[in-house]
Amino acid sequence: MGEVRFGQAINLALDESLENDPSVVVFGEDIARPGGPFGVTRGLQAKYGELRVRDTPISEATLVSAAVGAAMSGLKPVVEIMFMDFITLAMDGLVNQAAKARFMFGGQCSVPMVLRTPHGGGLNAGPQHSQCLEAWCAHIPGLKVVVPSNPADAYGLLKAAIADPDPVIFVENKALYAAKGPMEDAPGPLEIGQAHIARPGTDVTVVTYGATVKTALRSAGSLSESGIELEVIDLRSIQPWDEATVLASLSRTHRLIILHEAVTAFGTGAEIAARMADVGFDELDAPIVRVGAPFMPVPFAASLESQYLPDADDLIAAVHKVLA
Amino acid sequence: MGEVRFGQAINLALDESLENDPSVVVFGEDIARPGGPFGVTRGLQAKYGELRVRDTPISEATLVSAAVGAAMSGLKPVVEIMFMDFITLAMDGLVNQAAKARFMFGGQCSVPMVLRTPHGGGLNAGPQHSQCLEAWCAHIPGLKVVVPSNPADAYGLLKAAIADPDPVIFVENKALYAAKGPMEDAPGPLEIGQAHIARPGTDVTVVTYGATVKTALRSAGSLSESGIELEVIDLRSIQPWDEATVLASLSRTHRLIILHEAVTAFGTGAEIAARMADVGFDELDAPIVRVGAPFMPVPFAASLESQYLPDADDLIAAVHKVLA
Amino acid sequence: MTSNSQKRLLGFYERMLLVRECELKLSALFADGEVPGFIHLSVGQEAVAIGVMDALNDSDTIASNHRGHGHAIAKGVDLDSFFLEIMGKQEGICGGRGGSMHVADMSVGMLGANGIVGAGIPLAVGSALAHQVHNMQNIAVAFFGDGALAEGVLHESFNLASLWKLPILFVCENNGWSEFSPTSMQFVAEVRDLATAFKMPSRQVDGNDVSAVADVTAEIVSTIRSNGGPQVLECTTRRVHGHYEGDPQQYRDADELASVSDYDPIVLCEEVLQKMKTAGRDIAAIRTRVADRVSAATDAGRAGTLPSFGHLLADVYTPARGA
Amino acid sequence: MTSNSQKRLLGFYERMLLVRECELKLSALFADGEVPGFIHLSVGQEAVAIGVMDALNDSDTIASNHRGHGHAIAKGVDLDSFFLEIMGKQEGICGGRGGSMHVADMSVGMLGANGIVGAGIPLAVGSALAHQVHNMQNIAVAFFGDGALAEGVLHESFNLASLWKLPILFVCENNGWSEFSPTSMQFVAEVRDLATAFKMPSRQVDGNDVSAVADVTAEIVSTIRSNGGPQVLECTTRRVHGHYEGDPQQYRDADELASVSDYDPIVLCEEVLQKMKTAGRDIAAIRTRVADRVSAATDAGRAGTLPSFGHLLADVYTPARGA
Ligand SMILES: Cc1ncc(C[n+]2csc(CCOP(=O)(O)OP(=O)(O)O)c2C)c(N)n1
Ligand SMILES: Cc1ncc(C[n+]2csc(CCOP(=O)(O)OP(=O)(O)O)c2C)c(N)n1
């Protein structure tokens, strides 16, 4: 298939899922006729009709809860929340309904729905349009949380998410939409919960996901020139997350850094660090260092946001710290 | 003052705050005339009138956002959300408005509001009336999160929270409402962000907060008989949390356990463990162990819930693990 | 000879009585400590559940609320499994994980009671969306109280259902109270005015008159099934017990509380049956049958085992096929 | 001689023109890369902001939305600080941390633009609550678009405001579009019907006729100030530019888009001024003044410094007194 863009890969996964499974429906604000705020859902309504691909009113709470009710009644809804900041309006549906229905009804039903939503900064979109709130979802038993880092993974993980019987939060870093990457001709779904070693290395394990995988790979390239070999693990999904792969890597490198765009404090990195400080304790030769956003809202001004976002320099400083 | 109950201490703090500051208002569902679902706000409307102490409709999203707007306009609202599970309905107000207003408006205003809400199990109230979601709030820059463990602290921390210029989430474990504890005659406010060493010890540091402080103290008592001395740190507030006190304790005991009722994964304990695996790494002589709820919704049946909740046995097992 | 209308009414009577006796039994079991947690009874409101459900099929879906025992029983959940659940037993319909506030039975289209006020409303909207996409003539029904009227999802759901012409019936059970506060302190609009604003037909019915509820619902449901779009039904009724069992209801006016028995839907039904000259033995037979069923369900509930914790962690997500 | 009504209209004209010229300048600056992020312009909708704000005092509060430039300018935010903010400068009214979607000025009761559709509505309710408790005759105004009508907080806020008789005016700026979707695909109810359901008086006004907006608002506001409780005002208007700058509006019918200039509130105002035989030099003077102010603000914006990151972390919470 050659090179595709991240957004295209998502479109393709939606397209094929709609094509192959009549129970798949797609809805969200401005996703159908206009094709989505980032153009990701373009063409789907024309192809699959107004019954299955719908524009909705601005009613996030009801959209998500309706997806739950629809999933309990035989559909596989893929609902889009335009910016992850807006899931704040829909947490009841996600947390009290979607996440719990299967368990609290004694396994009588599953809730096969996907919530797609973009997170992340880089567009100077300001404090209410840039947040990375995936750690919230990962804290909730019953939800799965997937964060792809490149087009091929976005495709494979979204196919898997739509096929998954349980509710999956599918997080798309909006800075990636235009990114290009290679994709096989007839790719299959990826397994949710399986990490990918994006670059093998011997000195420091860097665990990351989403847009910061690129940051880590870039840093790995430049550090390699000075003889430091990072092993970059792309988690792909943070709930469940691939503890075995991380632990195995740590057992080789004995040094661990976790990198993500979300606020460091109480973020995804905290769980990985905490877990490794327990089960991986004997393997650790250095402090576990987390690299993430500082404890503040995402500031608007370009000069502020660029300093706010964790970057290669931050990662390299952390590498030097764990190697000191 | 002798012994008071946890609920009474909260009532007293509200009463005095209403008395001393005409800008304090209190509202929530069934809190005024009926005196609150747990009787905590009893008598306040009779004393301070219908203008300042109000029953509200069941509209959590608007209650919290209205508290924000009121706080920006000169009031100090104390809003109650009946169960912490229901903050899912009000996260926009908390996260996108309350937490960010000061920062994103360049410091033009503060948002002096308090959101009181009960968390926790033990009442067989089931999966939608028992959750501990404080880690969500602690992940959000701009919010403070306070969780008292006893009546005197509840009083002192609530007085501080109401006086605080920033939004404070005040979390009350509902299993504590009837608990009694000593209180001084004219107690002052406590400082938010300062932990309390509830029991000094030399062998293992146990960091906890809220209802599980009692669990830790009980275990400490019984372990002491077999010569193991736990140092029990009651965090009192988890955002900000008292890193210095925890680190100092770890530097004495070299062993760390974090205990809370919330789900372990991606919970408050993760942040504390992660931080100590970084800044406290050199002090650690054993894996950091977290004790919390398993990764599942809170089950209803008494036989299930009692096994679900982390208890003294779980803590003692963890102590033996870090001492092994 | 028993006329058809008499037969129909006897059916309503028996089903209402079943709900009533189940709940009174649960109340007693609760008082004795055999039911954990807290329970909300629909005593006095049985005509709504029975009347509405009379018009529904098993393939229609309902979403209920915290006061959902009547909805569950009326929709056809197995009574033993129901008692077992509320008593927190392994054999309960939800394995003891949900209890009173989360009784559900997917096999009869009962998508669950709900602990979050208003939350069932958008769930039912989603279910109606599924019916519409599947084009199966099924409908979804959302049951909610007057207290839920103040939740934003009601508004969003009214709009979405009307905009998309979904096959859904919104049933507001207006019992005048929302916990310890009267409706007048909670909500200023009338349900019918809201429905009108959202361009949905609405009806108001005496929710304590089971025949009236059933008749109106039957009309409405047949319109909805023929692609008539969403409708709203407000049933005025009375809450007899406290908000939850153990609530002494001190906030209620003594006269008002005393008067609730005048509206008892079961008593009213029995009066009509008597006017119809229904044979006393028919009523007596119903009473016996109901008492027997409730006592059998109680026995079943008591005989259930305490759920074991062991396998729960593996059951948060759907097990992989073949696993 | 200039009559009083002429003077008033000239005032409106000048203020609307100021909003317009500011936004057109921002549009150009955005195209040139001098404004980061994205911006939503209110071109064509200026009469609403200017007309409504004419009835308000500095101590009245407003909560705005993503399309808030007009509201901010009309409420009196300092123009230099406004440009500085939108251009992401340290000296901006919010220190460059908020930008276009978060312009706020507490000193004139502007509680902020808002990036969350509908979110300003309950904020204004809270502000009105503060006014009521303080008993100061101040009122709060919520500005929101037709798209926000579908958010649940609207319903909750209508109810709470009406229940508590809060001094609040809900202003719906109905420009027929919600991003790329027409209102007809978004919301089925009429604003006035909702207001009526919630027992609030409501008015509908041609939102492109600044005098009409000002007159109606003045009436409403004086009623609210005398403890008349909440009211609703719907202003019908047109969005001229895209949802955000850079939006090519391909989803809009060419004729409809072409017709928007017929409704331009500034052109309409100028026509009335001409009918009143207003001296050409008065209008020319206004144009010059406005152009000068905008160009001064642009210069100020450009002269601003890039905000420094250093102290930000210490400014998430309110510094301790004396610190
Ligand atoms: C979101 C939410 N808020 C508050 C509650 C607490 N609560 C449970 S029932 C109830 C009153 C509901 O009143 P209504 O809808 O009229 O139902 P009724 O109890 O009268 O049947 C309240 C406030 C809740 N369960 N969920
Ligand atoms: C909660 C939320 N959902 C969606 C969006 C994205 N969004 C921004 S503006 C807008 C349309 C708003 O339409 P309307 O309220 O009519 O205002 P207008 O843009 O027409 O002025 C949408 C969907 C948002 N910012 N917040």
Ligand SMILES: [Mg+2]
């Ligand atoms: Mg009620």
Ligand SMILES: [Mg+2]
């Ligand atoms: Mg609009």
